[in-house]
Amino acid sequence: MTKILLTAVFVLALVLPAAKAPAATAKLLYTATVYADGKNVGMKKPEGVACGNLLIVADSGNGRLLKYTVAEGELKEGTEIKIPEMPQPINVRVTAKGEILALDAKQRRIVRLGPEGEFRGYISPEGVPSPSSFIPRSFTTDSDDNIYILDIFSSRVLTVDPAGKYLRHTAFPEAYGFISDIAVDQRGTMYLLDSVKLMVYSAVKDAKGFTPLTKEMREEMYFPNALTVDSKGVIYVVDKNGGSIVTIGADGSFQGRNLSFGWKEGLLHYPSNICVNDRDEAFIADTDNNRVQMFKVIR
Amino acid sequence: MNPGHKIILTVFFCFLMIVAAAAQPDNKFKLKSGAKGKLCLNCHTAFQDKMKSTYLHTPVKGGECSGCHNPHSSSHGKLLDADTDKICFKCHGALVAGKARSIHKIAGEGQCVLCHDPHGSNNKNNLLTAGNELCFTCHSELGERVKKAQFKHSPVERGCISCHNPHASEKSDFLLETGMPDLCVKCHKTDTPSFKSRHMNYPVANARCTTCHTPHGSNKSGLLHENVHMPVANKMCNQCHDEPTSPTPFRTKREGFELCRGCHNEMVGEAFTKNRLHWPLVSREGCLSCHTPHGSLQKGLLNRKVSEICGKCHADTIARHEKAAVKHNPVKEGNCTYCHSPHASDNFLLLKQPVIELCGTCHEWQKHTTHPIGEKYIDPRNKNLNVQCLSCHRSHGTDYKNMIYFDPVSVMCTQCHKDFTR
Structure with a gap:
């Protein structure tokens, strides 16, 4: 009997502190610069970065993409991808099949490239309900390579399959300020960043609409313009005017400000984008x- | 003693008791007659003139200075019984209702004395000045416009309070007694043939009148705004809207910038040739993020002053500049577009030109005799940067002289000139 009691107390002693512990925080440790x-x-x-085994940089001012391999914390190669069909890339993603998708700000279109950077066309969603025209401010992809387009012209997120066929759309939340970026986590939950209200909204997979994930974070950030979410569910918000990265827990709790202006x-100095890969490398x-x-995510 | 005398005596006794009871508090403190106020005038002799005012604040009229002041001591200025921003609400709390949709800022802050004399005045309601002049002491820009307007609006001539509640409004923004168009249609009949024809038969009776008309007077007939969108001036509402006879007469023929592009194709087209677009231009609100479609007081049909428009989204930038001890004149004057292009640009942060050229448009001397700047000079802190104006100065102001980033200046210089670090 005493043994059972002691075991129960021991288990409780282990479980209780774990239950009360705050969500794991993520901090950024500088490792390298390219x-x-x-x-x-x-x-x-x-202005844009995408990372996995590769690092793709949208080198916007030079009107090109740069492709690096990431090995043991080092960046190599830096191959240029520069094509006339993509004069001003500002955002970039790599699909599971290795295709590169880039948002071109000048044309306001999403360009599809092969793994070596060969032009394969533009993403032209088919079957989009009225209004059929859309303006992508940003986009992202999920693990199935579905594409989520932030359509600021019609205040909605358009979801299309890898081939560009319309799947569904989700309206922006009511009374939003200005939605600047979208991220999708491994469970298919969408996150929207409101640069003006300084809020993050979320919508779990197949939800009908977005709801606030955070409060207005006026004390925590200045003018955020991009966000991403890592495999652990930590949300990283790029505070452009604050020269900082704000981390937010999956429950919407503020975790901290990382880095500073300089x-x-x-x-x-006016950062535009962040990505975090499965090896906890942040770019x-x-x-x-x-x-x-390049930074190492320390948890 | 007959019964009648008994009753009279009893009544008289009761009366004495009541008077004695009423007098008890004064007696308790052994106050002299007039101690609640009239005695104050023995010393505050200059106040005698104030007492001759046509209108007196009720406590003053009743000789009760102690209604607001403590005769012995106080933690508040002028021996007031409470903070200056709270004392009026002890009696007049109902003037600024908790559920008010709009509140006059000074009323909400309890700065009643900016409009009222707390003792007395020759103006009704103890106002410091009679009529609109009082309002125009703060709203001077509006006052000037009202005076100069060629076409007057008669309610304004009668007084601002014809339409506005000076304290708060439970029903409407801008302290209006009621919302629009209810306020307007009290005087303007909307069912007359002339009204309809002047509005091109659009059912504007339920529309917001001030999108086209300015209620404070104008130099344009029909009290149209000083700056009117050409289709409105030409009475061509159907250039943008569905026909007045359609089920949706106010629906625009296209959405967002696509509607405006019909006429302003050159402007939109030029913006689309630039590398960087101001994204609100292509948002759902489109051009109306910054412009108003019918008429405006502001040039370019802006929907408010430039810095206010920019500040709607870039509140952090405006706030940082306001806090900065050393300010940049264009920002201070609210002219964000001196440096930034509001539609699109080839430069980062939508700057109108590359940094050195841009600063050089005002600071010509920088091109000649200052610290070496330009493409030849690499910033020692970052090999991918050239030394330019913003390497040392922050264009939206800092707390330090010449808007440099650090203080003392040596900290700024030794960022690069490390050999001189002490």
Whole structure:
């Protein structure tokens, strides 16, 4: 009997603190910076990053993409992808099949490229309900390569399959300020970033609409313009005007501000985008510093 | 003693008791006659003139200075019984209702004395000045417009309070007594043939009149806004809207910027040739994010002043500049578009030109005799940056002289000139 009681107390002692512990926090530890392509041509106002085994940079000011391999914390190659069909890439994603998708700001279209950067056409959703025209401010993909297009012209998220066929759309939340970016986690939950209200909204897979995930975070950020979510559910918000990365728990709780405003390595000057891969490597498009910085996510 | 005398005596006794009871509090403190106020005038002799005012605040009239002031001591200025922003609400709390849709800022803050004399005045309601002049002491810009307007609106001539509640409104924005168009149709009959024909037969009786008309007077006939959208001026509502006879007469023929593009194709087309677009332009609100479609007080049919428009979304930038001890003149003057292009640009942050050229449009000397700047000079802090104006200065202001980032200046310089670090 005493043994049973002692075991129960021991188990409780282990379980209770774990239950009360706050959601795991994520911090960013600087590891490296990449300034140029493989031919040592410097980046110019890079605005987008996508990462997995590769790092793809939307080197917006130079009107090109750069493709790096990531191995043991080092970035190699830096191959240029520059095509006339994509004059101003600002956002980029890599699909599970290795295709590269890039949002071109000048044409306001999503460009589809092969793994080596060959042009394969534009994403032209078929069967979109009225209004059929749309303006993508941003986009993202999920693990099934479905594409989520942030259509600011009609205040909705258009979801299309990998071939571009319309699947569904989800209206922006009511009384939003200005929606700047979208992220989707591994469960298919969508997250929207409101740059003006300084809020994140979420919609679980197949939900009819978005609901606020966070409160208005006026004390925590200045002017956020991009977000991503990692495999652990931590949301990273790029605070462009604050030169910082704000982390938010899956429950919407504020976890902290990482990094700060500056020019030296490890600091940010008007960053535009962030990605985090499964190896907990984070890459930030440090736009006004003309570089991409690499960080290790410390949990 | 007959019964009649008994009753009279009893009544008289009761009366004495009541008077004595009523007098008890004064007696308790052994107050002199007039101690609640009239005695104050013995010392505050200058106040005698105030007492001759046509209108007196009720406590003053009743000789009760102690209604607001503590005769002995106070933690508040002027020996007031409560904070200056709260004391009026002890009696006049109902003037600013809790559920008010709009509240006059100074009334909400309890700054009643900005309009009222707390003792007395020759103006009704103890106002400091009679009529609209009082309102125009703060709303001076509006006052000027009202005075200069060629076409007057008669309710304004009668007084601002014809339409506005000076304290708060439970029903409407802008302190209006009732919302629009209810307020307007009190005077303007909407069912007359002339009204209908002047509005091109659109059913505007339930529309918001102020999208086209300015209620405070105008130099344009029909009290149209000073800046009128050409289709409105030409009475061509159907250029943008469905026909007045349609089931949806106010629906626009296209959405967002696609509607405006019908006439402003050159402007939209030019924006679309740029590398960076101001995204609200292509949002659901489109051009109306910043412009108003019918008429405006502002040039370019802006829906408010430039800095207010920008501040709607970029509140952080405006707030940071306001806090900065050293400000940048264009921002201070609310001219964001001196440096930024509101529609699109090839430059980062929608700057109108590359940084050095842009700053050089005002700061010409920087092109000649300052710290080396330009493409030849690499920023030692970051090999991918050239030294330029914003390497040291922050264009939206800082707390330090010349809008540099750090203080003292040596901290700024030694960011790059490390050999001189102490």
